[in-house]
Amino acid sequence: MTTITTRIIHIEWEGPYTLNSISTLTDAKDFGVYQIYGSHAVYGSQVLLYIGKADRQTFGVRIKQELWQLNKDARAVQVYIGRLAGETTPSTEQWSQDIADAEKLLIYAHAPASNSQYINQIPEQTLRDIHVLNWGMHRDLLAEVSGARWTAKYYAMPSYEIYTTGVALNDKNGDSSEIL
Numbered sequence: 001m002t003t004i005t006t007r008i009i010h011i012e013w014e015g016p017y018t019l020n021s022i023s024t025l026t027d028a029k030d031f032g033v034y035q036i037y038g039s040h041a042v043y044g045s046q047v048l049l050y051i052g053k054a055d056r057q058t059f060g061v062r063i064k065q066e067l068w069q070l071n072k073d074a075r076a077v078q079v080y081i082g083r084l085a086g087e088t089t090p091s092t093e094q095w096s097q098d099i100a101d102a103e104k105l106l107i108y109a110h111a112p113a114s115n116s117q118y119i120n121q122i123p124e125q126t127l128r129d130i131h132v133l134n135w136g137m138h139r140d141l142l143a144e145v146s147g148a149r150w151t152a153k154y155y156a157m158p159s160y161e162i163y164t165t166g167v168a169l170n171d172k173n174g175d176s177s178e179i180l
Contacts, residue, residue, distance in 0.1 A: 006129050009102045013136040015080030019068055022079050023060045030058040031095070033103050035080040035139060036066075039073040040113045046076070048140050050114045053103040054081075055096050080139050102132050109145045128153045 011033060017025075036050040054062040059081050068077050084098055105127050107118040127147040134141050148154065 004129055006131060007098075007101075008131045008133060009098050010085045010133050010135060011082040011102060011138070012085045013080050013082045013134060013138040013141075015137050015139065016078035017081065019063075019074065019077055019079065022063050022081075025059040025081065026061065027058070029083055030060060030081070031055060032059070032084050032099055033082040033106065034059060034063060035082070035112075035141065036063075036068055036077065036114075037080070037139065038068065038077040041072075043113050045073060046078070048110060048112045050112050051103060051107050051110065053099050055099045080137060082134070082138070085135075101127060101130055105130060105132055105145055105147055105150065106141060109150050110141060122151055124151050124153075127151055 013035075015035075016037070031054050033051065033053050035048060036052070037046050038049050039045045040047050040049060050066075052062070052066070059079075063079060068074065068079075082102075084095065084102070089095070090098065104118045104123060107115050108122040108127075111119050128151040130147040132145045134143055134145070154160070
């Protein structure tokens, strides 16, 4: 029998930050996943544009490298940052892996307007047993995103069917009768 280990990634979200105020986020805890909201020519204003990661460089460094100030309504761009949390800080390698996996699953589940990677295809084996729990100011993100739901983990169940009681309720006479 195979044992399946579910990995739960907790993310504590804060925001909104402006593009100018984000540069102050350079502490030892300022790593994780972030969301960018702003104006999009097709989808309108204040929509989820992008989900990214700040891994091995802080939010303040990473987000400044992008060109969100070129958005047609750059003054209204909002940034939400998500720091990973839990009982103990994992190794640098595990923390980095958790950041990467959370980013991939969140992108696939929410399909932000300006992300292209991970929207059409998800790394099945890597993400199928991961759950991301979004806490705090997660804005438009689902509170929980499960790899079990967003991967094809359950698509090929050999005996998947709708449950039935074996009793047909309210037949043509209004009586319940047993299905033969």
